[in-house]
Amino acid sequence: MVWIVMGFLLIGLIDLRPLLAQRKLRAIAAFLVIFTLALVLTVLQKMNIKIPSVMFAWRDLLQWLGLTYPK
Amino acid sequence: MRIDKSRISGTRFMFAIAFFLQSSALLTSFLAGITMQESWIPVVAGFVVCIPLIYLYRTLMLRFPDQNYFQVLTTVYGPVVGKVIGALYLWFFFTLTTLNVGDIGDFIKLTVLPETPHVMLTLCCVLVAVWAVRNGLRVVTRYGSVFTVIEFLIVAVSIILVSNQIKLTNFLPVFAQPAAKYIQGIHITSTIPIGETVVFLMLVPCVKKLSPREATKYWFCGVAMGIAVLLAALLRDIAVLGNTIHFFSLPGLVTLRLVNLTEALSRMEIIFTIAIMMLLFFKIAVLIYVSTIATAQLFETTQFKRLALIIGIFVVAYGPTLYPSSVEHSMSAHTVEPVVWTLFEIILPLLTFLIAKIRKLPEPVPAAKGQEG
Numbered sequence: 001m002v003w004i005v006m007g008f009l010l011i012g013l014i015d016l017r018p019l020l021a022q023r024k025l026r027a028i029a030a031f032l033v034i035f036t037l038a039l040v041l042t043v044l045q046k047m048n049i050k051i052p053s054v055m056f057a058w059r060d061l062l063q064w065l066g067l068t069y070p071k
Numbered sequence: 072m073r074i075d076k077s078r079i080s081g082t083r084f085m086f087a088i089a090f091f092l093q094s095s096a097l098l099t100s101f102l103a104g105i106t107m108q109e110s111w112i113p114v115v116a117g118f119v120v121c122i123p124l125i126y127l128y129r130t131l132m133l134r135f136p137d138q139n140y141f142q143v144l145t146t147v148y149g150p151v152v153g154k155v156i157g158a159l160y161l162w163f164f165f166t167l168t169t170l171n172v173g174d175i176g177d178f179i180k181l182t183v184l185p186e187t188p189h190v191m192l193t194l195c196c197v198l199v200a201v202w203a204v205r206n207g208l209r210v211v212t213r214y215g216s217v218f219t220v221i222e223f224l225i226v227a228v229s230i231i232l233v234s235n236q237i238k239l240t241n242f243l244p245v246f247a248q249p250a251a252k253y254i255q256g257i258h259i260t261s262t263i264p265i266g267e268t269v270v271f272l273m274l275v276p277c278v279k280k281l282s283p284r285e286a287t288k289y290w291f292c293g294v295a296m297g298i299a300v301l302l303a304a305l306l307r308d309i310a311v312l313g314n315t316i317h318f319f320s321l322p323g324l325v326t327l328r329l330v331n332l333t334e335a336l337s338r339m340e341i342i343f344t345i346a347i348m349m350l351l352f353f354k355i356a357v358l359i360y361v362s363t364i365a366t367a368q369l370f371e372t373t374q375f376k377r378l379a380l381i382i383g384i385f386v387v388a389y390g391p392t393l394y395p396s397s398v399e400h401s402m403s404a405h406t407v408e409p410v411v412w413t414l415f416e417i418i419l420p421l422l423t424f425l426i427a428k429i430r431k432l433p434e435p436v437p438a439a440k441g442q443e444g
Binding site: 007008011014015016018019024026027029030034037038041045051053054055058059062067068069070071 | 406
């Protein structure tokens, strides 16, 4: 977990700090959205919490609609 | 707003398409699992079926020469609906990138570095790709032409090396499957390698202005070169492995393992391994570039270089959530992915083109006042 936090801090230092210095608000917003998603996914996986698959959601939806190929 | 200021020539664009398609050589097992020794039929038929699709991409490129695909969506559907569809495409680009990153991790782990953790393999690959992306499209596509030629040579040499193992009867029987299998195979070919070239619509503003004739030439030659290599590799594998081809997750690797001309010329699968790693790395670099440009476009910022690294890390983190194993991925590629991809690669581009045509978009730029009269 320490390595994960340190890794994300390093990424923040490399890319977020210059954006904050230049006050590029839209770029900061984009960075923070992706950063948060990546951090949450990494931490949840590190804690062995099962994350539902988006592709399985698509599979279930398409099966319900009868649009998939037979196995 | 132009995000990346770098420009590439039409020839480089063509080689990028060719190389992108060649990298699907790893995915021939998706087809082999369905149509077995007849897998060459869906590849040929898929290419023919996709001619109108490639023409559609080429037409969109010519109609909106200064806009990437997200800008086209905003022009055609308006700012709100355009952004919503753009967000869906962003998910599609991220997922495509993630699946390919997972593929290269699985492949390297299976063939060269079985002891190394999957996450380290994918992370190393992504970090190098991010480095290229931060330097713009010119760097990402720089070696496309060289690698395309190398891949041609590797496939040609491998065919010569396995020529003593080729049995033409391995192609038989032909047309022995139910029609539904061919349709499924053609659908997979149309969506998984060929339709994925929709990502190149995000690169349009970075390609030097092309005439309609040039655009047609570069799109079709690029796809044809990519499919030719894919087909040659598939024919080689079928000619050697016959109807056992569907037993293997990496038929190309198995075929090259069978090379045994002399003591020195054996264990040639390392050629295939290097070629596939090179191809997949290029594909991943292009996909990370596209995902980065798409994110920057959605947030209307030009600072794409500062987003590339975190997007690469997100791709690595997102990977394990998609499929628990490569078997699940393969199953999904047979049944679910072609249907989902159809929405992004065929339906939405076609709808976008039709609406642009009906609304006569893009509107002609009015002449400057000083030039009037």
